[in-house]
Amino acid sequence: MALYPNYPLQTERLRLRPFTRGDVDAVFAYRRREDVALYLFDGPLSREECALAVQQRIGQIALEGEGDKVVLGVELASSGALIGEVSLIWRNVDARQGEIGWIFDPAYQGHGYATEAANALLDLGFGPGDMHRIAARCDVRNIASWRLMDRLGMRREAHFREHALFKNQWDEEFVYAILWQEWHSRREVSNAG
Template structure:
């Protein structure tokens, strides 16, 4: 099922919206940081690399075919500041499988913003997106990320040990997931 959400998506404290060219400096503020890049496939990005990344994200607003992505800026309602981003990837249209992800500025961590944004994204995935199963993954050392997955009610399904070389060392990864019926049961 194709998904063309109505934007923006509003939560109590956040607005999730498509990226614009005006977001480059805000994205650069957190994507240039080594502590953000540590667990990402990217290295810390230059401003030019951020401009390219934002340009790519501008068009990533709908799901039609396998591999399509929705990547949204997470903006604070109170200040209109972009403090992070969330993503929903269509992994299999036939099997109705998706994957969620997030990147947040560490200066805003520990305040529930990522939980709020990820909850809205899972509502989108399991609601109008009609996904059957949604997964998320992270480096095992990224405790903030896997604890968020657990707060969302996702279950750890895999621990891949030394499964790939990542930034010059063996990577260990957790995979979490949940089913539509589990999410809807939590939300009702």
């Protein structure tokens, strides 16, 4: 089943929306940072690399086939400031499997924005996306990321040790996941309270 969301996705404090050419400077503000790139596959990005990345993300707004991505800018509803990005990838169409991810400007961490945005993506994947299971992964040293996965109700399913070379050293990775019925139960509890 293809997924063509209506944008923007609204949460209490955020708007998740497709990227535009005007987002290059805001993306460059956080993607040029060493501390942001530390656990990402690429290093800090130049402004030109950010412009190319934003151009690519502009078209990543629907899931039509396996491997497709929805990549959205996360902005504060109150000011319109772009504070990060979230992604939903269709990993396996037949098994209805997805993967979520996020990158946020450190200046906006610690306010629950990543949790709010990631929950909106889970709602999208499990709701209109009709996914059965959504996973996420991170470097084991990325404590903020795996704690976010815990807050989302995801379960740690794997701890891979020295399974791949990452930036010229062996990495360790956690894999978390949540099933549709687990997400649905959490939504029922939060809606009842």
